[in-house]
Amino acid sequence: MGQDVRRGGGLTTGEVARRLGVAPTTIRTWDHRYGLGPDDRAGGTHRRWTVTDVARLERMCALTATGLPPAEAARVARGDVAQARAGSARPGRPARPAGGLRLGDARQECKGVARAALRLDAAALDALLQAAMEKHGLVAAWTEVIMPTLQAVGRKWETSGDRYVEVEHFLSWHVSGALRRGAPPAAAGRPRATTLLACVPGENHTLPLEVLAAALAERGLPVRMFGAALPAESLVAAVRRTGPAVVGLWAQSRSTASRPLAQHVAAMEWGVRGARGKPVVLTLGPGWAGRTVPDLPRPPGLAEAVAAVESAVSR
Template sequence: MEEHREDITSGGLTTGEVARRLGVAPTTVRSWDRRYRLGPDTRTDGRHRRWTPADVARLERMCALTATGMAPAEAARLALSGEPVDVPKTAPSRGRRKAGSGLSLGDARQECKGIARAALRLDAAALDDLLAAAIDRHGLVTAWTEVIVPTLQAVGRKWERSGERYVEVEHFLSWHVSCALRRGLPPAAVDRPGATTLLACVPGENHTLPLEVLAAALAERGLPVRMFGGAVPVESLVAAVRRTGPAAVALWAQSRTTASPPLAQHVAAMGWGVRGARRHAVVLTLGPGWAGRAVAGLSRPRGLAEAVAALESVVRTDS
């Protein structure tokens, strides 16, 4: 209520209210201000943003243009210039989508197409711009699940159907996604004994991107995480668990040939600490490789959001 009264007296909306009106995250509004100068024309004495109807109209145009798959930098230029431009009538209106409710099907398709086209052109600048905008607009978990993963899958199908002619496109896209996940993250959280999450691919597994996005999502929440990447040898994984005493260990397997229930059981059975008060890590088995290979007593989250929630619960409780 206090914020609402301030808006009335100052003659403008707060960033949070603008974000709710547009159906985007407040960080997206601030990012567009910082990157593209789409901020309000005036600010309060305390430098707080106060958005007028004209300011909001520019952001609404920005949303409509980016929803068509247009690169954010170009959309911002047009939004600021006021130049006439035909926006397809099928483009979804972000003002009709509640914040945090995910993407409409049309919205996801348009953003996937824009990212895929930039990847096919090997256009690094446009690809970075589009990936950053998707993460800013929807948040890391939703952008990964509903925009980035479908695009990666579509690019993968394209090179499979074309005799692997486009394998460079898949590698190019994966690298830029990996870079986008790290960009803008807060500094690594300070480790606390028994509160760290250890992330590793099982031996023989080199698909690290899903673990990278999980690491980024945990870092966003201020949770300490140690990322060990692909194909961690058994001896190295066991040594890392012993040295860090983590609250949780997440083991990724893309293929059933690499998923190892005995390894997961061994890590779960490891203990440390004084006799009579031994501690054990909660072990999560992640990835399609564990399908049909359930390990008794161990959790197998079905997606990124479920994995983040499970790990956050473990670490917060253990702390």
């Protein structure tokens, strides 16, 4: 079948879905809603996805996994792939300025943040991050300024043979500090109103959870943040002790995303007989792609995660 597909000029939708770890219906939705379908729509109903088509979808997956709203992610994905193709089509003309970061159509503030990070200028970077959060609010600052800059640094690292690793670490550290400085004091825990956030065992990527914790605190919602690689038994103990309305479990990679753990937490109950409660468990992060847990929501981005928490707490 693979040979037939290659002779037919690309991959089928099902093969692309398996390669990306998403459902075929997701790919069809991205096609119909955001125009991320194959460039060549000829050849009847059996579409074939080329290398360029799949690159757009891979970019879409990466962007939505880090919190960018789907419509904005699709716009950036289309632009990035088109820019890459245009650059490769012009011999002798680089796709982006030498030494700079490719930031696409992100806000102008990204360029200042990127320059400060490249210079390892701590004072300037802190000032720019604070200004972005004050100007746009935390959710918009993350999705439109901070995250695109982090992604640009990551791309620079990937294409530069492990150079710029120090820039990524430097930027991440200062973003984490800016989130903590800008967040209001922790709200007092209320019965069945607290949100518990933790990385699953073996997972050490905490920055997206720190952003969510800060966004919830900004809205006056009580949060208990447990950070990286919380052991399963400790997670269960924390849930029992706090009786949270919501438990957010972050998994950056599929190897750490544990369906049994998520299902076990979702089944936990507490309270007096006749009025027992259960938490709403949110599976957060790209590690859950292709490992969706039935009946457990998987918000695609920061704004959706905040809305899911607010909805659960209000109930």
